[in-house]
Amino acid sequence: MSTPIKAFIPDPPSPPPAAAIGVVHWLRENLFSNWFNSLLTIASLLLLAKAVPPLVSWALVNAVLTGGPELCDGTSGACWSFIGAKARVMLIGTYPAELEWRPLAAGVLFAGVVAATVSGRCKKRVLTAAWPLLFVAALWLIGGGAGLEPVDQSMWGGLMLSLGLAAVGILLSVPFGILLALGRQSKMTGISSLCVGFIELIRGVPLITILFMASVMMPLFLPINLQINNLLRVQVGIILFSSAYIAEVVRGGLQAIPRGQIDAAKALGLSSWMVTLFVVLPQALRHVLPSLIGRCIALFKDTSLVIIVGLLDFLGMAKAASQDQVWLGHEVEGYVFCAVVYWVICFGMSRYGRSLEKRGPKHNN
Amino acid sequence: MDTQKAVIEVKGLNKWYGEFHVLKNIDLEVRRGERIVICGPSGSGKSTLIRCMNRLERHQEGAIFVDGTELTGNLKGIEKIRREVGMVFQNFNLFPHMTVLENLTLAPIWVRKMPRREAESTAMHYLDRVRISEQALKYPGQLSGGQQQRVAIARALCMSPDILLFDEPTSALDPEMIKEVLDVMVELAEERMTMVCVTHEMGFARTVADRIIFMDSGQIVEQNSPEEFFSNPQYDRTKLFLSQILQH
Numbered sequence: 001m002s003t004p005i006k007a008f009i010p011d012p013p014s015p016p017p018a019a020a021i022g023v024v025h026w027l028r029e030n031l032f033s034n035w036f037n038s039l040l041t042i043a044s045l046l047l048l049a050k051a052v053p054p055l056v057s058w059a060l061v062n063a064v065l066t067g068g069p070e071l072c073d074g075t076s077g078a079c080w081s082f083i084g085a086k087a088r089v090m091l092i093g094t095y096p097a098e099l100e101w102r103p104l105a106a107g108v109l110f111a112g113v114v115a116a117t118v119s120g121r122c123k124k125r126v127l128t129a130a131w132p133l134l135f136v137a138a139l140w141l142i143g144g145g146a147g148l149e150p151v152d153q154s155m156w157g158g159l160m161l162s163l164g165l166a167a168v169g170i171l172l173s174v175p176f177g178i179l180l181a182l183g184r185q186s187k188m189t190g191i192s193s194l195c196v197g198f199i200e201l202i203r204g205v206p207l208i209t210i211l212f213m214a215s216v217m218m219p220l221f222l223p224i225n226l227q228i229n230n231l232l233r234v235q236v237g238i239i240l241f242s243s244a245y246i247a248e249v250v251r252g253g254l255q256a257i258p259r260g261q262i263d264a265a266k267a268l269g270l271s272s273w274m275v276t277l278f279v280v281l282p283q284a285l286r287h288v289l290p291s292l293i294g295r296c297i298a299l300f301k302d303t304s305l306v307i308i309v310g311l312l313d314f315l316g317m318a319k320a321a322s323q324d325q326v327w328l329g330h331e332v333e334g335y336v337f338c339a340v341v342y343w344v345i346c347f348g349m350s351r352y353g354r355s356l357e358k359r360g361p362k363h364n365n
Numbered sequence: 366m367d368t369q370k371a372v373i374e375v376k377g378l379n380k381w382y383g384e385f386h387v388l389k390n391i392d393l394e395v396r397r398g399e400r401i402v403i404c405g406p407s408g409s410g411k412s413t414l415i416r417c418m419n420r421l422e423r424h425q426e427g428a429i430f431v432d433g434t435e436l437t438g439n440l441k442g443i444e445k446i447r448r449e450v451g452m453v454f455q456n457f458n459l460f461p462h463m464t465v466l467e468n469l470t471l472a473p474i475w476v477r478k479m480p481r482r483e484a485e486s487t488a489m490h491y492l493d494r495v496r497i498s499e500q501a502l503k504y505p506g507q508l509s510g511g512q513q514q515r516v517a518i519a520r521a522l523c524m525s526p527d528i529l530l531f532d533e534p535t536s537a538l539d540p541e542m543i544k545e546v547l548d549v550m551v552e553l554a555e556e557r558m559t560m561v562c563v564t565h566e567m568g569f570a571r572t573v574a575d576r577i578i579f580m581d582s583g584q585i586v587e588q589n590s591p592e593e594f595f596s597n598p599q600y601d602r603t604k605l606f607l608s609q610i611l612q613h
Binding site: 258260261263264265266267268269270271272274278279282283286 | 416419421440444445447448450451452454456458459460461462471472475476517520521524
């Protein structure tokens with residue numbers, strides 16, 4: 001006698017137990033979960049109570065927002081009118097005032113291309129064309145020539161210079177870094193040792209040294225009639241420096257690709273450059289995106305070092321502006337302004353990096 | 366179709382990993398339309414052997430001919446052979462950053478220079494055959510193991526290969542998914558696709574194989590038709606292996 005077969009019906013899913021809610025519970029969970037955390041919380045609160053009121057009264061309550069330098073005399077607050085008076089020089093340096101529409105136009109173009117890139121709605125093909133075009137257009141607008149009055153490079157400065165050095169630096173050092181990383185992995189010993197040598201040489205030297213070499217020493221070795229523009233030399237120095245670091249970041253990603261991916265691609269008959277381009281690189285770059293964005297942020301901040309070779313970038317201009325006889329003693333406001341602008345741009349890059357990480361396929365396996 | 370001609374010919378093959386002798390004097394012929402199952406304990410060299418057949422591994426001694434061409438260090442020659450030899454791996458090895466459809470069309474478009482439209486319709490045809498066409502726009506990570514392996518088979522088929530190599534295609538699958546993959550493999554076998562399968566699925570071997578090859582310690586111990594192999598093994602090692610895997 002066999003028992004009749006029974007149908008198995010799974011239990012319906014039930015909701016998870018209701019989490020304890022409420023402000024008190026949140027506080028206990030996050031700020032006072034044990035005696036050590038409670039101590040830290042109290043110490044932090046005391047510190048904030050000490051620091052925040054003076055900061056607010058300096059930056060907001062007692063601050064002078066408009067007017068000439070005489071209004072700032074004797075005030076205990078920040079003199080924000082200094083920023084207003086010096087904004088032009090901090091943004092575009094000593095660029096001729098009657099031509100300032102040109103860097104402005106370049107800035108608008110730049111903002112447009114950045115917005116198009118960040119929105120993620122533009123096709124890759126359009127963007128790959130847009131960025132180089134942007135650089136040509138910006139260089140023409142700022143530098144002049146071909147129908148526009150030339151403006152000497154010594155007059156370029158301020159945030160314009162920082163952004164230019166950083167944007168060109170990022171856009172060239174990322175591909176160059178990828179090539180170096182691939183070269184380092186190459187089976188041809190000549191190529192790989194050349195790449196290793198370059199990477200290790202550059203990584204063993206501080207950026208300041210490279211900038212000095214590019215700016216001060218290189219002209220000594222070059223013949224008199226072959227003088228390369230100082231800005232260009234500094235830009236090349238930044239690209240070389242950054243690409244060595246990017247190469248090492250990318251190498252980490254290349255090594256993380258499972259052997260089976262390459263096997264599968266080869267087994268389909270793909271040639272080695274196709275394997276690299278379609279299978280290895282897209283995955284490797286995705287793996288290292290956080291550190292790659294980190295390198296780009298670092299590069300942007302590193303551009304402030306060009307001050308040591310006499311180029312006045314954003315930070316340099318802020319310092320120079322505070323030495324104006326009329327506005328003496330407002331360095332702090334200038335630096336705070338710089339810090340805020342740097343932070344906004346870097347935070348923006350960081351957020352963009354996060355959004356890139358979230359795009360594309362989820363890896364469940 | 367000339368069924369007498371060998372499409373894969375392995376002669377006196379020897380391979381070492383450093384000091385370790387993985388393949389010892391392998392001689393093997395696979396004729397067109399033949400379905401071969403290679404089995405044996407782990408570490409016996411069976412995976413290495415089929416990986417040598419499309420030169421994912423290189424051998425040090427002996428020769429391998431595929432479609433009459435010897436596998437040598439000549440890269441262009443190897444790429445040409447690989448187009449005609451499909452391979453399915455234990456871990457599927459789908460490209461996780463591409464959709465299922467992109468996985469299938471990559472090689473036809475770039476290696477066979479097929480127009481995208483045509484490559485996509487071919488891909489859909491094979492996805493249909495492995496009964497998974499509704500997943501075409503998903504990413505591999507969103508599929509179950511069995512589904513991924515069927516996609517991997519379809520990917521190999523899209524290159525219309527002469528020969529299909531299977532390297533333990535069901536070993537990484539949950540028990541309930543093995544059948545859906547084996548069903549597809551049986552269908553291919555019934556169409557007389559030339560197949561070389563490394564597998565422990567003895568049911569599959571019994572029903573579709575023309576010949577079973579048993580390997581141990583880097584050597585071919587014996588090879589025989591399924592009936593003879595299961596009922597009348599010639600070596601004690603084979604007997605032991607069969608008793609180990611068929612007991613439960």
